Amino acid sequence: MQKLGEFKLPHFFNYPPYFTLQPVREAREKQVQLWKELILDYCRTQKIFVIGLEEEFPLFSNSVIERTLSHEAREAFLSALVSEGHAEWLDKGHRKCLILWHRIQDWAEIILNFVKDNGFEHSVMTVEEIRSGIESRGTEMELLSTACSLEIKLPWKRKEKCT
Amino acid sequence: MADFFSKAEVTSSGRPVLLRSEVECHLLSSVDIESEDNHHFYPLKSGLLILTTHRLLWLPSSSSSSTSSAAAIPLHAISHIFSTKKSLKSMFHSPRIRFQVLVSPDGRLFDPASGSGSSSGSGSKSIVLTAVVRGKGDCDGFLGKLWESWRARAWECNETSGSGSGSGSGTGTSTATSGGLYSSDGSVRMVGVAGILRKEQEMWESTDKSLQDAFQDLNALMSKAKEMVMLAEKMRQKLLSGSSSQTSGANDEDMGSKEEMQDWLLSVGIISPVTKESAGALYHQQLSRQLADFVRTPLQRAGGMINLIDAYCLFNRARGTELISPDDMLQACSLWEKFDVPVMLRKFDSGVMVIQNKSHSDEEVFARIKGLVTKPEALRSGISPSDAAITLGIAPAMAKEHLLTAESKGLLCRDISPDGFRFYINLFPEIDPRDVYLVKDYGICNTWIKAVSTSGLK
Numbered sequence: 001m002q003k004l005g006e007f008k009l010p011h012f013f014n015y016p017p018y019f020t021l022q023p024v025r026e027a028r029e030k031q032v033q034l035w036k037e038l039i040l041d042y043c044r045t046q047k048i049f050v051i052g053l054e055e056e057f058p059l060f061s062n063s064v065i066e067r068t069l070s071h072e073a074r075e076a077f078l079s080a081l082v083s084e085g086h087a088e089w090l091d092k093g094h095r096k097c098l099i100l101w102h103r104i105q106d107w108a109e110i111i112l113n114f115v116k117d118n119g120f121e122h123s124v125m126t127v128e129e130i131r132s133g134i135e136s137r138g139t140e141m142e143l144l145s146t147a148c149s150l151e152i153k154l155p156w157k158r159k160e161k162c163t
Numbered sequence: 164m165a166d167f168f169s170k171a172e173v174t175s176s177g178r179p180v181l182l183r184s185e186v187e188c189h190l191l192s193s194v195d196i197e198s199e200d201n202h203h204f205y206p207l208k209s210g211l212l213i214l215t216t217h218r219l220l221w222l223p224s225s226s227s228s229s230t231s232s233a234a235a236i237p238l239h240a241i242s243h244i245f246s247t248k249k250s251l252k253s254m255f256h257s258p259r260i261r262f263q264v265l266v267s268p269d270g271r272l273f274d275p276a277s278g279s280g281s282s283s284g285s286g287s288k289s290i291v292l293t294a295v296v297r298g299k300g301d302c303d304g305f306l307g308k309l310w311e312s313w314r315a316r317a318w319e320c321n322e323t324s325g326s327g328s329g330s331g332s333g334t335g336t337s338t339a340t341s342g343g344l345y346s347s348d349g350s351v352r353m354v355g356v357a358g359i360l361r362k363e364q365e366m367w368e369s370t371d372k373s374l375q376d377a378f379q380d381l382n383a384l385m386s387k388a389k390e391m392v393m394l395a396e397k398m399r400q401k402l403l404s405g406s407s408s409q410t411s412g413a414n415d416e417d418m419g420s421k422e423e424m425q426d427w428l429l430s431v432g433i434i435s436p437v438t439k440e441s442a443g444a445l446y447h448q449q450l451s452r453q454l455a456d457f458v459r460t461p462l463q464r465a466g467g468m469i470n471l472i473d474a475y476c477l478f479n480r481a482r483g484t485e486l487i488s489p490d491d492m493l494q495a496c497s498l499w500e501k502f503d504v505p506v507m508l509r510k511f512d513s514g515v516m517v518i519q520n521k522s523h524s525d526e527e528v529f530a531r532i533k534g535l536v537t538k539p540e541a542l543r544s545g546i547s548p549s550d551a552a553i554t555l556g557i558a559p560a561m562a563k564e565h566l567l568t569a570e571s572k573g574l575l576c577r578d579i580s581p582d583g584f585r586f587y588i589n590l591f592p593e594i595d596p597r598d599v600y601l602v603k604d605y606g607i608c609n610t611w612i613k614a615v616s617t618s619g620l621k
Contacts, residue, residue, distance in 0.1 A: 008600070010599040010600055011600070011602060011608070011612055012590060012594055012599070012608075014615060015587070015590055015611070016545065016578040016580070016585070016587060017576035017577060017578045017587050017589075017590075019578075019580075020576075020577055020578050020579045020580070022576060022577065022591075023570075023577070024570055024571055024573065024576075026573055026591070026592070027573065027576055027589060027591050030591040030592070030594065030596070031591060033596045034591075034594060034596055034599065037596055037599065038599075066580070067578075067580055
């Protein structure tokens with residue numbers, strides 16, 4: 001079984017047609033589906049938030065069979081994620097994509113629960129406080145806040161129910 | 164004076180009235196007509212000079228004095244046209260056209276229409292006229308056309324056909340030049356039935372000759388266009404009247420010759436209105452059958468499928484002469500549907516057209532492709548169109564079409580890389596997206612993994 005770092009790759013990762021955007025409808029649908037799952041899985045386990053289309057992304061090339069996803073293919077798969085709600089384009093030119101391995105609503109839920117569990121409902125907190133707070137340690141909130149501190153505009157702000 | 168020239172009739176809107184079969188050729192504006200020799204000659208100023216096949220017409224423009232009326236110089240009266248000499252002086256002047264005209268004894272322009280009989284003038288004097296072109300017109304072009312019209316002597320044609328009688332071959336002649344030939348060679352006098360038959364014969368010969376002349380030279384064709392149109396009309400009328408009247412069976416011979424005529428018309432590219440309605444001209448039907456017979460051998464050699472373009476080249480080469488056009492080829496192939504021939508025309512999604520045996524089956528080809536693509540070597544690195552071509556025994560272009568068709572049926576997947584365009588067996592249907600790490604024990608995925616791993620890929 002091939003690995004990319006610690007990540008276990010499925011066997012079809014070595015199947016060359018997997019890296020060519022298929023024209024036939026059934027094959028294309030299956031291909032897109034497989035790639036979507038793969039991207040989400042990988043980003044979730046590797047804690048990756050952002051994918052830059054023009055940058056090197058280890059998942060998008062396979063040196064063993066010497067194949068790389070074309071720009072068109074990458075955009076196709078990421079757009080599929082966006083339309084599902086699992087990703088958001090960060091710029092109009094579709095050059096950077098924010099991966100939400102939870103959907104936006106789910107993130108909102110998580111924040112809400114965090115706030116409730118820790119009794120922060122009526123207080124104002126800065127992002128930094130959340131990040132370094134004891135409550136956040138080891139939770140997804142820490143991750144989230146780290147992402148915030150990287151100055152990435154997070155669209156879920158509009159879903160916030162608490163201050 | 165206007166009296167010098169012949170009068171030219173003008174319509175109420177100022178357009179000249181042309182003689183029978185007279186055609187306008189060229190015109191120049193702002194032209195003066197002067198005479199160098201005769202000083203009694205009152206020059207015509209600033210008018211429109213029109214060249215026709217029979218005359219030179221000068222029309223006064225609206226701004227000139229009302230005393231000048233339209234004048235005509237019959238081309239017949241011109242005895243010589245001077246060529247333009249380019250000199251330093253001519254660069255500063257307006258361009259001029261100089262020509263010499265015959266003058267009748269009474270001091271007027273020689274005019275054959277005024278009843279002076281045939282052939283060259285009885286006038287002994289001639290004067291030189293100059294047309295000064297002050298406007299922007301193409302003087303050299305006009306001069307060229309003047310030469311042509313003057314040499315063509317279109318007015319003589321009228322005269323010979325007008326005279327009619329004589330050796331009786333006058334009615335049959337269709338060209339001005341040949342009109343002279345026939346009357347001067349002392350042809351046999353026509354008597355009785357033999358004479359009539361002979362006349363018919365000569366008429367057909369001259370038609371044939373005129374057709375040949377016409378098609379040799381496009382310029383000649385343009386001048387004979389009028390005759391051609393009349394001829395085509397006559398043919399059409401004959402065909403139409405022949406087909407519409409359902410007379411008795413004694414017309415077999417007529418029918419035969421009618422079909423011949425249709426074929427003949429078709430061979431010169433004229434589509435007869437009769438055949439358009441029918442299922443396809445006899446010509447195309449015969450061609451279609453001939454093609455079906457011919458194409459059988461190349462089909463066998465090519466493994467059951469041959470590119471239409473290749474077939475076209477082979478067919479034409481075999482014919483040697485009387486080559487067919489691509490359109491004829493297409494028509495012939497499309498007629499196959501109506502007959503019972505063992506071949507058919509097929510168009511692929513990519514637009515490529517091929518001729519294939521009716522007995523050819525796609526399934527059989529796919530089975531062979533599948534066999535090829537599941538071999539261990541092919542599982543590892545796929546197949547290219549040339550690999551398939553070698554195995555299937557067909558041309559690479561045909562092989563590619565087959566592979567693309569197989570792909571669209573879900574049998575293969577494409578792989579585009581710097582190595583080229585290759586095809587692999589389609590594994591996607593077997594992969595379950597809910598459990599991507601699962602590999603069924605049976606199934607092609609397993610085979611594939613095994614094949615891949617033996618080569619050291621993990």
